Amino acid sequence: MDVVVYESLYGNTAAVARAIAEGLGDDARALSTREATPEIVAGARIVVAGAPVHGMSLPSERSRASAAAKPQGEGHLAADLDHPSMRSWLAGMAHGPRLAAAFDTRIRGPLGHGGAKAIAHALEAAGLTLLDEPRGFTVHLHTTSSTPAALLAEGELDAARAWGTHLREVAASRT
Ligand SMILES: Cc1cc2nc3c(=O)[nH]c(=O)nc-3n(C[C@H](O)[C@H](O)[C@H](O)COP(=O)(O)O)c2cc1C
Numbered sequence: 594m595d596v597v598v599y600e601s602l603y604g605n606t607a608a609v610a611r612a613i614a615e616g617l618g619d620d621a622r623a624l625s626t627r628e629a630t631p632e633i634v635a636g637a638r639i640v641v642a643g644a645p646v647h648g649m650s651l652p653s654e655r656s657r658a659s660a661a662a663k664p665q666g667e668g669h670l671a672a673d674l675d676h677p678s679m680r681s682w683l684a685g686m687a688h689g690p691r692l693a694a695a696f697d698t699r700i701r702g703p704l705g706h707g708g709a710k711a712i713a714h715a716l717e718a719a720g721l722t723l724l725d726e727p728r729g730f731t732v733h734l735h736t737t738s739s740t741p742a743a744l745l746a747e748g749e750l751d752a753a754r755a756w757g758t759h760l761r762e763v764a765a766s767r768t
Contacts, residue, residue, distance in 0.1 A: 595621040595639040597757075598629040600652060600679040602660050602672040605745050606645050606698045609730045612750040613641055613696070616757020627676035635687045639694070639764055640721060641757075644679035646699035646708040646729075651680045683715040692764050693721035696728040696756075698745075724763045728756060 597614045601607035610623040617639065624633070634640060647656035660672040693716040697708030709727030717723060730753060731746040 594633075594637055595641070595761075596629055596634060596637045597621060597623045597641040597643070598626060598634070598679075598682065599623065599642070600626050600644040600676065600682070602645060602652070602657070602674070603665060603670055604673070605730075605732050606643050608745060608750060609696065609698060609753045610641075610643055612753035613643075613757035613760075616754040616759075617641070617761050618757075621757070625676040626679060626682040629682065631685065631687045635689065637691060639692045639724070639760065640716070641694045641696065641760065642679065642683070642712050642716060643696040643698070644708055644712065646697050650707040651711050652678050653680065654678065679712060683712065683719075686715075686719050688719045689721070691721050692724050692767070693717075694724050694728070694760050696730060696753075698730050698732050700732055724760050724767075725756075 595617045597610040597617070599606045599610035601610070607623065607625070614621040614623040644651055647653065657672070657674055657678060661674055664671050695709045695712035695716060697712070699708065709729055713723055713727040730749045733746055
């Protein structure tokens, strides 16, 4: 099985994770950091991990709390903090020789490219081999949407699906 593990406060990273899993194929599942238990991850062939960029890096307990204190947009969309941060999930991840890839979601513009890179470093430190460069997907800076996962820039879910397929092909060429 392949897994795409995500942290997602407003549903965008989760939507990207599901699209990547679709591209990876029938044997792939998108799982939150709560659902992706060490037992499941230890048995995975490819582990893709993603999170939103907060403060130019991965979300911290402080940035998650600040997001929770400020509901988004006209609909006052509340942050989902039901699952642990990617930071803490990575700290508890089982080490082992598996294939991997890292992504983040971020606002279009000069801010922040550190989320996916930080995940990639942690995956490599845990002994996994990266299949591709860390990848970013874009959300809009300003939105009035109150619907989770409605903030993604147009075309990003198609790009995520295509990237999942690319990862599958790179993995196949290595085995
Ligand atoms: C507290 C906070 C800090 C953020 N900092 C950045 C940042 O430094 N750079 C950036 O591009 N986006 C930043 N963002 C925007 C997030 O990347 C965006 O909310 C996220 O991609 C949405 O994904 P999600 O719906 O999965 O939570 C920040 C958002 C929050 C809530």
